[in-house]
Amino acid sequence: MVASASKCRVCKEPAIIDLPRHNANFCAEHFLELCRRQVVKAIEKFDMLSKDDNILVAVSGGKDSLAVWDILVDLGYQADGLYIGLGIGDYSDVSGEYAKSFASERGLNLITIDLRAEYGYDIPTAAKATRRVPCSACGTSKRHLFDKAALDGGYTVLVTGHNLDDEAAVLFGNTLRWDVEYLSRQLPVLPARNGFPKKVKPLIRLTEREMAAWCIVRGIDYLVDECPMAVGNKHLAYKAALNAIEQQSSGAKASFYLNFLDNMAPLLAGRSAAATDELGTCTSCGAPTTSDLCAFCRTAEKARAHEPVPVELVLSRGRRRR
Numbered sequence: 001m002v003a004s005a006s007k008c009r010v011c012k013e014p015a016i017i018d019l020p021r022h023n024a025n026f027c028a029e030h031f032l033e034l035c036r037r038q039v040v041k042a043i044e045k046f047d048m049l050s051k052d053d054n055i056l057v058a059v060s061g062g063k064d065s066l067a068v069w070d071i072l073v074d075l076g077y078q079a080d081g082l083y084i085g086l087g088i089g090d091y092s093d094v095s096g097e098y099a100k101s102f103a104s105e106r107g108l109n110l111i112t113i114d115l116r117a118e119y120g121y122d123i124p125t126a127a128k129a130t131r132r133v134p135c136s137a138c139g140t141s142k143r144h145l146f147d148k149a150a151l152d153g154g155y156t157v158l159v160t161g162h163n164l165d166d167e168a169a170v171l172f173g174n175t176l177r178w179d180v181e182y183l184s185r186q187l188p189v190l191p192a193r194n195g196f197p198k199k200v201k202p203l204i205r206l207t208e209r210e211m212a213a214w215c216i217v218r219g220i221d222y223l224v225d226e227c228p229m230a231v232g233n234k235h236l237a238y239k240a241a242l243n244a245i246e247q248q249s250s251g252a253k254a255s256f257y258l259n260f261l262d263n264m265a266p267l268l269a270g271r272s273a274a275a276t277d278e279l280g281t282c283t284s285c286g287a288p289t290t291s292d293l294c295a296f297c298r299t300a301e302k303a304r305a306h307e308p309v310p311v312e313l314v315l316s317r318g319r320r321r322r
């Protein structure tokens with residue numbers, strides 16, 4: 001991770017990681033301190049959390065969601081986890097094990113939901129039944145179930161592990177299309193409103209690489225493999241493009257996203273307020289929606305009516321299309 005002769009910027013002991021965007025190297029202790037400081041900075045700047053909050057962390061078993069849960073508990077927040085079994089073959093089975101081990105080893109409370117057992121469908125089947133890309137059916141399902149679990153469980157805020165790379169990639173995609181509606185909603189805090197819980201992203205100042213390093217230093221085992229259904233996802237292409245730019249110009253990714261929040265997001269604030277005022281109620285589940293049935297109930301209805309589809313079939317069809 002770092003040249004062997006490198007020294008920590010703070011204590012001059014041997015460094016374990018170089019962070020070109022900070023133009024510095026850090027030992028394990030001072031790297032963890034930097035990560036905590038970046039999270040505190042994000043929380044304070046955007047008024048994300050207070051110590052009185054009852055927090056629910058959306059946990060996938062990957063590095064980012066386990067790291068954010070670990071950091072919040074480390075900082076003294078009260079936080080439970082929520083894991084959703086999406087039925088994506090071995091990937092889901094293994095990711096669930098990582099989430100459960102993390103929680104049980106630390107005595108933390110993890111709520112689990114199994115999509116097929118509790119809602120009668122899984123993501124590969126939903127993708128086939130709705131003829132949408134898997135991440136679209138998956139995002140609809142996860143958003144609904146995260147919101148519902150947070151509201152039903154009396155949690156005051158829902159935390160996700162989106163990091164700087166994730167948010168910069170989404171911003172890149174929204175900017176390439178000049179999608180003003182999405183740009184206006186791309187904030188690290190969404191307040192509670194119209195039947196939605198408050199949602200926050202405390203990792204926006206930290207990169208994927210930094211979160212992987214946090215997990216290694218803290219001894220957190222996480223699922224390294226990407227979701228097999230993400231293959232061909234534009235989000236991955238945007239991340240690769242930003243990484244190429246970052247290679248040439250350290251700090252470009254952070255300034256692209258963080259300066260958007262400072263300089264551009266305030267100008268778009270009126271657009272997002274206007275876009276959220278016209279919600280009705282889903283006739284099936286009561287969730288907020290713009291039509292009779294919410295997107296989750298429409299997805300679930302179609303997927304339940306379809307025979308179960310193994311993940312391999314969806315992946316092989318995707319490969320043939322390309």
Ligand code: Q46
Binds near residue numbers: 086136138230
């Ligand atoms: S789990 Fe679901 Fe992700 Fe897999 S299908 Fe796509 S959205 S990639 S974070």
Ligand code: ZN
Binds near residue numbers: 008010013027
């Ligand atoms: Zn040090």
Ligand code: ZN
Binds near residue numbers: 282286296297
């Ligand atoms: Zn519904």
